Amino acid sequence: TAGMAKDMPFNPTKPNEHGHENALSPLRGATSPSATREALASTPSEKNQTAKYGDAAQPGVNAAGGSLNRVRADSAERMLTTNQGVTISDNQNSLKAGLRGPALLKDFILREKLTHFDHERIPERVVHARGSGAHGYFECYEPLTQYTRASIFAEKGKITPVFVRFSTVAGERGSKDTARDVRGFAVKFYTDEGNWDLVGNNMPVFFIQDAMKFPDLVHAVKPEPHHAMPQAASAHDTYWDFVSLMPESTHMLMWQMSDRAIPRSFRMMQGFGVHTFRFVNEAGESVFVKFHWDPKLGTHSLTWDEAVKISGADPDFNRRDLWEAIDAGEYPEWELGVQIFTEEEAEKYSFDVLDSTKIVPEELVPVQPVGRMVLNRNPDNFFAETEQVAFCAAHVVPGVDFSNDPLLAGRIHSYIDTQITRLGGPNFHELPINAPLAQVHNNQRDGMHRQAIHRGRVSYEPNSLGGGCPFQAGTAGFVSFPEPVQQDEVRGKPEKFAEHYNQARLFYESQTEFEQQHIADAFRFELSKVTVAAVRERVVSMLRNASEELAGKVAEGLGMPMPDAMPKALENPPAPEVNQSPRLSLMARPGDGGIRTRKVAIMIAPGTDGATAWAIANTLQAQGAVVRFVGPRIGPLATSDGDQIDADASLENQPAVLFDGVVLPDGAEAITMLSADGRAREFLQDQYRHCKTILALGGAAQLLSRSGIDVEAGQDPGLIVAAGDATEATQQFIQALAKHRHFERETQPPNV
Numbered sequence: 001t002a003g004m005a006k007d008m009p010f011n012p013t014k015p016n017e018h019g020h021e022n023a024l025s026p027l028r029g030a031t032s033p034s035a036t037r038e039a040l041a042s043t044p045s046e047k048n049q050t051a052k053y054g055d056a057a058q059p060g061v062n063a064a065g066g067s068l069n070r071v072r073a074d075s076a077e078r079m080l081t082t083n084q085g086v087t088i089s090d091n092q093n094s095l096k097a098g099l100r101g102p103a104l105l106k107d108f109i110l111r112e113k114l115t116h117f118d119h120e121r122i123p124e125r126v127v128h129a130r131g132s133g134a135h136g137y138f139e140c141y142e143p144l145t146q147y148t149r150a151s152i153f154a155e156k157g158k159i160t161p162v163f164v165r166f167s168t169v170a171g172e173r174g175s176k177d178t179a180r181d182v183r184g185f186a187v188k189f190y191t192d193e194g195n196w197d198l199v200g201n202n203m204p205v206f207f208i209q210d211a212m213k214f215p216d217l218v219h220a221v222k223p224e225p226h227h228a229m230p231q232a233a234s235a236h237d238t239y240w241d242f243v244s245l246m247p248e249s250t251h252m253l254m255w256q257m258s259d260r261a262i263p264r265s266f267r268m269m270q271g272f273g274v275h276t277f278r279f280v281n282e283a284g285e286s287v288f289v290k291f292h293w294d295p296k297l298g299t300h301s302l303t304w305d306e307a308v309k310i311s312g313a314d315p316d317f318n319r320r321d322l323w324e325a326i327d328a329g330e331y332p333e334w335e336l337g338v339q340i341f342t343e344e345e346a347e348k349y350s351f352d353v354l355d356s357t358k359i360v361p362e363e364l365v366p367v368q369p370v371g372r373m374v375l376n377r378n379p380d381n382f383f384a385e386t387e388q389v390a391f392c393a394a395h396v397v398p399g400v401d402f403s404n405d406p407l408l409a410g411r412i413h414s415y416i417d418t419q420i421t422r423l424g425g426p427n428f429h430e431l432p433i434n435a436p437l438a439q440v441h442n443n444q445r446d447g448m449h450r451q452a453i454h455r456g457r458v459s460y461e462p463n464s465l466g467g468g469c470p471f472q473a474g475t476a477g478f479v480s481f482p483e484p485v486q487q488d489e490v491r492g493k494p495e496k497f498a499e500h501y502n503q504a505r506l507f508y509e510s511q512t513e514f515e516q517q518h519i520a521d522a523f524r525f526e527l528s529k530v531t532v533a534a535v536r537e538r539v540v541s542m543l544r545n546a547s548e549e550l551a552g553k554v555a556e557g558l559g560m561p562m563p564d565a566m567p568k569a570l571e572n573p574p575a576p577e578v579n580q581s582p583r584l585s586l587m588a589r590p591g592d593g594g595i596r597t598r599k600v601a602i603m604i605a606p607g608t609d610g611a612t613a614w615a616i617a618n619t620l621q622a623q624g625a626v627v628r629f630v631g632p633r634i635g636p637l638a639t640s641d642g643d644q645i646d647a648d649a650s651l652e653n654q655p656a657v658l659f660d661g662v663v664l665p666d667g668a669e670a671i672t673m674l675s676a677d678g679r680a681r682e683f684l685q686d687q688y689r690h691c692k693t694i695l696a697l698g699g700a701a702q703l704l705s706r707s708g709i710d711v712e713a714g715q716d717p718g719l720i721v722a723a724g725d726a727t728e729a730t731q732q733f734i735q736a737l738a739k740h741r742h743f744e745r746e747t748q749p750p751n752v
């Protein structure tokens, strides 16, 4: 397929296929003469994608730019038809016996339309129902052939197309993006040796050690079965009841209660393969490997109060952010890193590498960068791509194999199984978004919705009638790593799995002070929603084993006495190798120091100093920030110099929580008006409380004071109040904005 050029029609005899030259000219009776194919088909991301890498992709066509073209449908200048291709003359009226008469059963056009509509929905994913996807590519830095024969790591500069889906876990398909939750980070590599799915999360550990407990975990966190509440939230009795009876979840709870559970953007979070996997090289030698994705923009999060308010202001916050960035050509990028270690090394660790509630600290095994991933094309159709994509932990390629992690074992079974219900049969691998670029040849046949038309009479192997084809690949194919097995069959766990607290402590101790405070706040909030006191107590008793300080803060926040520490499963737990790991803090990855794609509000009203407002907008935009003029209403507003500015957002339709920073230009009349507007004051209070960057020019300082913000306080690098020159103040603003947040400002409770 390497030669299947972008613009070559898949089937020249079907002129309505994407890319066919006839598609440019209307057949007859075109209903939309002004719409050109160019205008409709080319989003900015599509154009950029072609220029950036579409031509370089080799071998195999990029799934984003090439192979999916054969199914991309485009109706520009086309007549409306039924599913049988029969043109429809009237799409407004059903067929009736007389104008006021009954509708007729023979109206096959109405019946086809309604019948299809009646079946438009498919079941949502049982977990990770809400997600957003994008196309892109992976580029290998250097050959990794010493460790793995996986073809994507074979050569420097090798490009492999990917499709990625980010998700929340607990909420239903239509739930909010900013729930406190784990985020899925699932990558499908369309390698030239078949599809490899690295189905990971934005946290490197998991709640449970054995697949046997997964349905219980999910039942506990999902809305409670009697009244189906709460939606997309873990702050309820059944969740905390379950996890407090499962001390192995303590480490994951630290991650889940940290700011990582409320990412500012999918583009600003890490991803992890979680389990220990194997790399296997050409000689059949194997090492253990853990996978890490590191975002180029650094790791940044929301504050909880902000996340709650965003869920009302824009429930699609993370989805929109991803879409808009790609559409603007600001392609998100991650570096793939691997931790490689041998089985012998792993045996010496104080923890078991087959236990998914444990990390391998970077101090023990450093993360080596091996490539980068860029997402540079939005899907054309959410359902066809993001909804129908089917990830599967069992999809590995030659060179990548499993470890004996018992959680992974369950996943290897579970994913294909769930797709059979969700996508209606065993042929979901033929859906365009799931189809590998590598050719598929086997003797599996039939089933619901079969697309391939298998030729010949042979569908078995061995055969002689088909010349023995398709034939076994031998050692050129996937060979399972021959892991020796010599034990009795048992239901049980190795002893190291019983140590539950060392790494929970490590995580907490490795956070900055304000991150630790946020963890305590999150436990307090979640447990304050738990109605059964015994459950709250059990959680705190568990936390005592990880951190007395944290347990104390949480108990105090809940107004309860400190309970006894929970009895430990191991009397003498192994001593950890590492007690501090600064890389576990979000602050370890500040990003590239720029302000690209950060959203800034310039608050305006009639009488704003328009020249300064424009100058600042231009400076910020030149550095890649996204600027909005936010006014009391949208539309043109007169400025102090007799000109006007179009407000493109209003205090009502884009409140503070949707911005990373705010600029308040001078202008006496405007400031008087905004000072009297409760929405403007609330806007500033939220910006301040959420530790964002604020620039106030001239008289605008009064607006801050009227909002209860102490402008005299000094010592706050995120609060820039400038009397004179706006140019220098703008530069200060840019530097402060690049820092993302100014948590130094936080007080308990918030003072604004």
Ligand code: HDE
Pocket (backbone or CB within 6 Å): 125, 126, 127, 128, 131, 165, 166, 167, 183, 184, 185, 186, 199, 200, 201, 206, 210, 211, 212, 214, 272, 273, 274, 275, 356, 389, 390, 391, 407, 408, 410, 411, 414, 415, 416, 418, 419
């Ligand atoms: Fe999943 N998980 N999972 N999971 N998971 C699903 O597959 C499952 C686990 C993860 O964007 C389901 O297609 C079991 C760990 C992601 O489409 C289902 C166990 C990690 C996604 C399933 C786990 C994940 C899923 C639901 C424990 C991080 C979304 C629908 C044994 C490494 C992928 C579906 C997407 C989705 C089962 C645990 C990540 C039911 C049985 C650990 C990112 O098959």
